[in-house]
Amino acid sequence: MAGSEPAVLVLEDGTRYVGRAYGAVGTTFGEAVFSTGMTGYQETLTDPSYAGQIVLMTAPHIGNTGMNDEDMESRQIWVAGYVVREPSRVVSNFRAQRSLDDDLVAQGIVGISGIDTRAVTRHIRAAGAMRSGIFSGQDFALSDGEQLEQVRSATGMAGRNLSAEVSTPEPFTVPAVGEKVGSVAVLDLGVKTSTLNNLAARGLDVHVLPQMVTARDVLELEPSALFFSNGPGDPGASDKHVELLQEVLRAGIPYFGICFGNQLLGRALGLGTYKLPFGHRGINQPVLDKRTGRVEITAQNHGFAVEAPIEGTFDSPAGFGRVEVSHFSLNDNVVEGLNCLDLNAFSVQYHPEAAAGPHDANYLFDRFLAMITEQGTETTSAQKEGE
Template sequence: MTTVAAQQAVLVLEDGTRYTGRAYGAVGRTLGEAVFATGMTGYQETLTDPSYAGQIVVMTAPHIGNTGTNDEDMESRQIWVAGYVVREPSRVVSNFRAQRSLDDDLVAQGVVGISGIDTRALTRHIRSAGAMRAGIFSGEEAELSESEQLELVRAGAAMSGRNLSAEVSTIEPYTVPAVGEKVGSVAVLDLGVKKSTLDNLASRGLDVHVLPQQVSASDVLGLGVDALFFSNGPGDPKASTRHVALLQETLRAGLPYFGICFGNQLLGRALGLDTYKLPFGHRGINQPVLDKRTGRVEITAQNHGFAVKAPIDATFDSPAGFGRVEVSHFSLNDNVVEGLNCLDLNAFSVQYHPEAAAGPHDANYLFDRFLDMIREQHGMRAQHGSDETSGDATTPEENA
């Protein structure tokens, strides 16, 4: 009997480029957008990041699977990538935390992959030609003619205009309780949230109310939470008009806001800014970003194919009427907007992942900034309540 590892597989790009290798993981056919991730570590976090839904992920690191997989490092309930491309899968697992091999997880969850191809050449091709639709074919699917395979790839869904939040969001709301002394509460709109994000919020004394993506603004405001958080997630922000409308309504209600990744793009759209698709995106854990406020360079974890269009060197007025806005962070590789800060309301966002389970942790302070915003809101409410009480107490005397 032929083993899975010995079966032929082929990766087909929509421009007709083909790479022949060996089947890795499940055998069959899968379609998606081919993108590359530059992280040297953290492959399990990459695979279980819901932001990768609909994408065939190419790992630029040449050797993958050395440390196996475990339950603790899962960032969500399952693997989300549409397909997986590696150069050399590890033949053995060597780590005291490993519970199984990466190949075991790929097979168990039906993730079709390919190994033994020149991932460096593939990455350079995507950098030149841009992210594009692709397909992996192995087993009987590898026996289809080249024209049949290419036709299937070109018939696949493009990422532009695609809304994937309903596929990755929680079905039912749930709460992650605050760790230690409770400071406040936050509603998290799950557009593809990662476990590490929830852990970071809860560890700062926040009750975290995780909500399905289809909730309304009245649902959020009815919870009586201190702030709103939009998570990372897959898809085109132009296809998430419902979430933009929800955010605009809660911003007008004065609810503080923090968003990461997809949440940054949605804040941009809520403010009236445009978004656009990057040629090949930013994916990996080595992306340099400048914090304009401090002048500090942060090495960040990123996973996005879309970005906000805004001037990085000037304060501007929100086209949607939310006051003054500034770009707080930008990429040192290509000047892409990496953060937005609203100057006339309590709202900010970043394009990268400050939770970064596999590291780096340069941007983890952003959760503390969010917590400070919530504490400030508490102080304003307390002052407002004190003023109202004081006013009520003097009214009889004034009337007398």
């Protein structure tokens, strides 16, 4: 439950919103962004892609289903701060093991409640995502100017590489469920548990690798495919990951990337990336699949995007053959997917694992599996012909 102490959210442009402390009391800084999901706040909080961001929930009532161990998407809460309008006074879900406030306090997540989140959202939509800070406790007494100076001195998201902060420190394996059909090397740039479970459920041994591994480390595993996960930060600051991907693509290993992995495929193909005004975050983002003409409602969390022509095909500037944009946003025509026509590689900007929903894009894991099995069949046939 929200505390009685006063708190203030201060944006980089000097806009201020006074409310009450929620979660831990103290001071925190991060990029202010909003998430439009009406449910799934636990998955949002524990999604490593939100590292470095102060997340505002546009749904007015948050916390009624509490928190549990089963729905954790990673080992901890990653948001830099949390903004809600009205915290639930009670926990009413039978699966709850504790309250949201309990976890925020235990993990030191500074938050604020009791402000007009609709007004903040409208302001960010107009002015763009920006640096921000939440002040409660002794720092609430600082002058407006002192608080604003601290916010403006904080590190912005552009040019920031956060992979090392969220990636697993040691490799580990999630075994295939049922009959094993192959293996996949997952570069953990901030991967969610639901993603790993979806891959394992399709008969793949999932080898999760720290973000600092080399292409040689990946190839020594002899995986059936490579997967780049979601993650926080600026794709323009991940040159080593781009070089790793290029080397593995040249080796003929199939590839699937989501979110950050889509942006890094774009860079590996020689395309540029850019920062969006306020990004796409939430579980109700409409995307058009150009191949089927079907509109998918998707879960998204990204502040950067790939630069590429929506229509037609084009040659990869980095020499990887023909490429097409496979999906795009129906809100603003942002690139939402890439498909390589001369390589076994594709990616999407959204989250097909989509906990806590929607599940419109879950078929992409099946497409990835089909790519792996087809590549295996072709390899086996070629070996027999060679004999």
